[in-house]
Amino acid sequence: MSEFICPVCGGKLERCEKIYRCSVGHSYDISKRGYVNLLMSQASSKKRHGDDTEMVNARTRFLSLDKYSPLRDEVSRIVCNELYARGGGVIADIGCGECYYTEHISKALDERKIAHQIYGIDISKKALDAAGRRKANIELAVASAFSIPIAENCSDVIINLFAPHEANEFFKIAKDNALLIRVFPLAKHLWELKCAVYDEPYENEIDTLDFDGFTLLYTKEMKYGIHLDTNRQILDLFSMTPYCYKTSSKDRAKLDNLDSLDTRVEFCIAVYRKTAK
Numbered sequence: 001m002s003e004f005i006c007p008v009c010g011g012k013l014e015r016c017e018k019i020y021r022c023s024v025g026h027s028y029d030i031s032k033r034g035y036v037n038l039l040m041s042q043a044s045s046k047k048r049h050g051d052d053t054e055m056v057n058a059r060t061r062f063l064s065l066d067k068y069s070p071l072r073d074e075v076s077r078i079v080c081n082e083l084y085a086r087g088g089g090v091i092a093d094i095g096c097g098e099c100y101y102t103e104h105i106s107k108a109l110d111e112r113k114i115a116h117q118i119y120g121i122d123i124s125k126k127a128l129d130a131a132g133r134r135k136a137n138i139e140l141a142v143a144s145a146f147s148i149p150i151a152e153n154c155s156d157v158i159i160n161l162f163a164p165h166e167a168n169e170f171f172k173i174a175k176d177n178a179l180l181i182r183v184f185p186l187a188k189h190l191w192e193l194k195c196a197v198y199d200e201p202y203e204n205e206i207d208t209l210d211f212d213g214f215t216l217l218y219t220k221e222m223k224y225g226i227h228l229d230t231n232r233q234i235l236d237l238f239s240m241t242p243y244c245y246k247t248s249s250k251d252r253a254k255l256d257n258l259d260s261l262d263t264r265v266e267f268c269i270a271v272y273r274k275t276a277k
């Protein structure tokens with residue numbers, strides 16, 4: 001049995017060769033990339049459903065440079081320690097994107113022989129196409145972070161990296177005492193990149209640490225510099241940011257002749273435990 005649930009009746013889904021099926025008989029095809037679409041609100045085909053191809057490709061290329069590997073390794077370490085202490089368990093990655101972090105976590109757990117199942121959901125089919133190409137041992141579903149099709153009280157660890165979240169939904173899918181790991185950018189994340197684009201760059205607004213139903217255990221800030229040495233790398237980094245949409249073509253064009261850039265990256269890892277409400 002999978003921990004994914006049927007978006008129609010809420011029953012557990014069973015994973016068969018090419019479909020997921022609930023006991024009532026609702027069934028969902030598994031795409032050739034290996035994900036299932038459990039998103040019910042396809043009302044408008046024009047509506048943006050998460051990251052598009054350009055953004056996903058840019059992020060896949062950029063992350064493959066491993067400039068964010070210190071963050072990846074730290075998140076992986078926290079997950080491994082938690083699941084080791086719990087004797088294995090279920091991980092839910094909400095807004096998993098192309099699973100750069102998730103794949104690494106799965107491999108790290110395999111190396112330490114810690115039993116696990118990982119579920120990744122993302123609203124973008126394009127992101128899950130890329131995630132599926134990794135052929136990692138992760139069950140993937142197109143779904144919204146605001147209506148998560150994962151069984152109640154089943155997750156030992158929830159990860160939510162640079163992605164939307166809804167505390168009530170996390171509370172629902174988390175076991176009592178589950179660990180939640182959130183990652184978000186700090187005020188001066190990518191500051192030099194922003195200075196190269198904007199005449200008057202703004203600092204990032206920092207996410208609030210409050211998370212209903214979860215107690216903050218600790219935060220860890222990671223701040224370091226990265227060096228980019230091609231225009232492609234610079235454009236990819238810019239294209240995977242949310243500012244990309246809001247930038248005029250005139251400002252964006254300032255990056256066209258830039259062949260190297262040193263910029264700081266600043267992340268906050270916030271680690272919580274589920275508590276009774």
Ligand SMILES: C[S@@+](CC[C@H](N)C(=O)[O-])C[C@H]1O[C@@H](n2cnc3c(N)ncnc32)[C@H](O)[C@@H]1O
Nearest residue numbers: 050051095096097122123124144145161162163
């Ligand atoms: C900045 S990316 C982060 C992806 C991945 N966690 C990482 O760090 O590489 C944000 C992701 O959230 C997804 N997303 C946006 N809105 C969403 C929603 N309502 N539900 C689920 N995922 C969503 C996007 O498609 C995108 O893949």
Ligand SMILES: [Zn+2]
Nearest residue numbers: 006009022026
């Ligand atoms: Zn059903």
